[in-house]
Structure formats: structure tokens, C-alpha cells
Amino acid sequence: MAVNGYQHYKEQTVNTMTPGEMLNLLYDELLKRLTRSELALENKDYELFEQSIQRSMDIVTYLRDTLNFQYEISNELKRLYEFFLYELVRIKAGRNSAVIGEIRPLIMDLRDSFREAQRIGG
Numbered sequence: 001m002a003v004n005g006y007q008h009y010k011e012q013t014v015n016t017m018t019p020g021e022m023l024n025l026l027y028d029e030l031l032k033r034l035t036r037s038e039l040a041l042e043n044k045d046y047e048l049f050e051q052s053i054q055r056s057m058d059i060v061t062y063l064r065d066t067l068n069f070q071y072e073i074s075n076e077l078k079r080l081y082e083f084f085l086y087e088l089v090r091i092k093a094g095r096n097s098a099v100i101g102e103i104r105p106l107i108m109d110l111r112d113s114f115r116e117a118q119r120i121g122g
Contacts, residue, residue, distance in 0.1 A: 020114070023063075023114055024115060024118075026059055026063060027107065027110070027111035027114070028111070029055075030059045030060065030107060031104065031107060031108065033052045033053075033055045033056040033059070034052075034056055034103075034104055036048065036052040037049050037052040037056065037097070037100060038100050038101075040052060041095055042097070049095065050092070053091055053092045054092075056088055057085060057088045057089075057092075060081050060084045060085050060088065063077075063081055064077075064078055064082065064085070067081075080106075080110070084103060087099055087102070087103045088103075
């Protein structure tokens with residue numbers, strides 16, 4: 001019973017988020033999954049690695065697929081998300097944590113830029 005209540009609470013929280021809050025949540029989750037992937041590789045936990053990288057790919061795919069092309073920046077963001085997807089495929093195929101270290105700062109910069117824009121814009 002408590003699990004159902006918690007699940008309902010989580011769903012309600014997500015359903016009432018602003019687009020900016022949702023974007024922040026997705027970027028934070030993406031970074032968390034990349035860190036989990038890196039740690040799983042270090043521990044040779046390949047099942048967790050696969051799950052975490054796949055979830056990272058799902059998040060980036062969602063971000064790409066929900067772009068609003070009314071805004072000029074959306075085309076640039078689409079290219080950036082496609083680059084991230086390409087790199088995530090490389091990470092998954094080669095089990096290469098060095099590539100995670102290369103894309104993490106880019107994702108963090110993008111997340112921070114969105115946060116700053118949200119702060120300035122209201």
C-alpha cells in the first residue's frame with residue numbers, strides 16, 4: 001500500500017512540474033546515470049552498466065524528440081543530442097568510461113545554461 005502511495009506521489013510531482021523543472025530533472029538524471037555507468041564499469045558490473053547507459057540514451061532520445069522547433073536553438077540542440085547519442089553508443093559498444101569523462105562536462109554545461117536561462121527568464 002505504501003509503495004502505491006509513493007508511486008502516486010512521484011507521478012503527481014512529475015505531472016505538476018514546469019517544463020524548466022522537468023528539464024533540470026532529466027539532465028540531473030542523465031548525469032546520475034552516466035556516473036552509475038562509470039562506477040559499474042569500474043566494478044565490472046556489466047549488467048548495471050548496460051542498464052545505466054541505455055537509460056542515458058533513453059533520456060537523450062526523449063530530450064531530442066520533444067524539442068520545440070518554433071525556437072531557432074532547437075536545431076542546434078537536436079545536433080547536440082544526436083552527438084550525445086552517438087557518443088553513448090560508442091560508450092556502450094566499447095565499454096569506454098573515458099568517453100563518459102569527455103561528454104559529462106558538455107552535458108553539465110548545457111544543464112547549467114538551461115538553469116541560468118530559467119533563472120533569468122523567470
